[in-house]
Amino acid sequence: MRRTMVAGNWKMHGTRASVAELINGLRHLALPSGVDVAVFPPCLHINQVVDGLKGKSIQVGAQNSAVEPMQGALTGEISPSQLVDAGCSYVLVGHSERRQMMGERDGTLNRKFAAAQACGLIPVLCIGETLEQRESGKTLEVVSRQLGSIIEELGVGAFAKAVIAYEPVWAIGTGLTATPQQAQDVHAAIRAQLAAENSEVAQGVRLLYGGSVKAANAVELFGMPDIDGGLIGGASLNADEFGAICRAAGN
Numbered sequence: 103m104r105r106t107m108v109a110g111n112w113k114m115h116g117t118r119a120s121v122a123e124l125i126n127g128l129r130h131l132a133l134p135s136g137v138d139v140a141v142f143p144p145c146l147h148i149n150q151v152v153d154g155l156k157g158k159s160i161q162v163g164a165q166n167s168a169v170e171p172m173q174g175a176l177t178g179e180i181s182p183s184q185l186v187d188a189g190c191s192y193v194l195v196g197h198s199e200r201r202q203m204m205g206e207r208d209g210t211l212n213r214k215f216a217a218a219q220a221c222g223l224i225p226v227l228c229i230g231e232t233l234e235q236r237e238s239g240k241t242l243e244v245v246s247r248q249l250g251s252i253i254e255e256l257g258v259g260a261f262a263k264a265v266i267a268y269e270p271v272w273a274i275g276t277g278l279t280a281t282p283q284q285a286q287d288v289h290a291a292i293r294a295q296l297a298a299e300n301s302e303v304a305q306g307v308r309l310l311y312g313g314s315v316k317a318a319n320a321v322e323l324f325g326m327p328d329i330d331g332g333l334i335g336g337a338s339l340n341a342d343e344f345g346a347i348c349r350a351a352g353n
């Protein structure tokens with residue numbers, strides 16, 4: 103049985119003061135015991151969040167990490183080993199905003215994924231199609247290629263200690279959500295692709311849905327058989343809303 107997971111990606115939001123407020127809100131949440139909860143603050147605020155959430159069952163992750171596992175001459179980057187040292191458990195790999203705006207390609211993402219795992223971080227691989235790709239019937243082809251890149255490079259076993267987030271780009275921050283059935287169809291295809299290589303890995307890996315998830319649509323989405331929780335953007339910046347989404351995952 104897979105444990106559900108709700109992850110809050112704060113993206114490039116927050117000041118020390120607003121983060122302190124959000125931490126305070128999170129500390130007061132009653133969280134369901136069967137759900138793994140994690141937040142992904144900007145790197146600048148990771149120490150503050152790790153300290154502020156001590157004793158609370160919320161893990162902390164980073165939104166990005168370097169292609170090299172250990173420290174070195176890589177100006178401006180933060181290594182997975184530094185993130186572990188700071189108290190992180192997870193790292194996002196290949197969020198569509200980084201694929202699109204930073205030009206991150208599969209080869210780079212394979213290295214980031216491997217480097218994260220080498221340090222004991224759990225990578226959350228983000229995959230998903232653009233509106234144009236969906237409208238031209240290429241959704242499954244695109245998602246399969248993004249997933250296949252890691253399988254080819256690192257082997258399907260790499261997903262024994264990883265999470266996958268399916269995020270249709272057209273649903274991110276737009277208020278448009280994939281219908282539960284649209285999301286389920288893609289999640290089922292992802293699991294089938296993994297199962298073709300290794301059914302145990304396929305059954306064990308958690309597949310999160312991301313894209314305009316709110317408390318109001320979470321129950322229906324998380325009720326689908328291959329949706330094991332969510333990667334939440336905007337709604338994770340409000341502790342009460344985030345708490346309600348976590349409770350929806352616990353139903």
Ligand SMILES: O=C[C@H](O)COP(=O)(O)O
Nearest residue numbers: 111274275313314335336
């Ligand atoms: O990482 C989170 C996703 O990009 C979803 O963002 P959103 O909930 O604001 O649409």
